[in-house]
Amino acid sequence: MELMIVDDHPLFREGLKTIVNRDDKYTVVCEAGNGTDGIRLGKRHQPDIMLVDISMPGKNGIQMIRELKRSLPQTRFIIISMHSEADYIVEAFRAGASGYLIKESAAGSLMRGLDTVARGELFLDDALSQEVVFRLMQAKDEQSAGRDPYTTLTAREQEVLRLLAEGLSAKEVAAQLFVSPKTVENHRTNLMKKLGLHSTVELIRYAARLGLIDLDTWAI
Structure with a gap:
């Protein structure tokens, strides 16, 4: 499967590529350092999965996912962020993300997250609290009831x-x-x-x- 990495820290992108390259199933075909370039290059390369940070120059990761979901409905998105607050995670999944990883645990959880999302399932980092799960369920109920x-x-x-x-x-x-x-x-x-x-x-x-x-x- 083809991957794209969008993060404004070059060293972190290199670290992700090193981990991903250990598995023959995945190939990093493109990377970007901000959300605006992420949108442009995402539309060009149409990767199977995109690994996306939230806080970036220009458009942030959540805005980027919202825009790309319309033009790349088959692409799956995994947020990899320093933010572990429930509000960020709920909005990421509302925007169309299929997975959420905390940066500090990405080295140990990335491949499991990729495999899970590649199967069409949702992935939530083990480091996240039960409050997040509750908020996600609550947000899903509210969204289905049209109350967003x-x-x-x-x-x-x-x-x-x-x-x-x-x-x-x-x-x-x-x-x-x-x-x-x-x-x-x-x-x-x-x-x-x-x-x-x-x-x-x-x-x-x-x-x-x-x-x-x-x-x-x-x-x-």
Whole structure:
């Protein structure tokens, strides 16, 4: 099976390739250092499995998976991340990931994860807590019941959400989207109401749970 690795740390990518190359079943055909290149090269090479980090320059891993799932429905995605919080893991599987590995345990679990996902099954790192399993089941129930509020946002509201969460002011968002600040404020009011959010801090944390931004960069 053909693999692609998307991670912004070259040494970590080399480590993954070293592990993968021990098994004849898998071949690394491509690698990328950010989500934007991951999307471009993923569409070109159409690998069977992609190993993806979450926190990267440009588009993060969860955004990348969401976009590629539409054009590469047969490709399976395994997140390999330093983040072990339930929110990140739930959003990764919601986006379309088939597996989730913690970086510190990747050396021992990678091949088992690859084999599991290659069989069409889901893989969850043994290091993850039972809370994650509970949250995943809860998220699945909510999604099947159509209660995922993010899906109710328009494409423009999703864009405004991401830019505001990145710390841009309404004026800066307006300049970037070529609209008026009043329009941005209207989008902000609408999306906050749809998501049940009441402050900028809540908006930032919500965006982080979706994987739209990295909460580690914020002191909140």
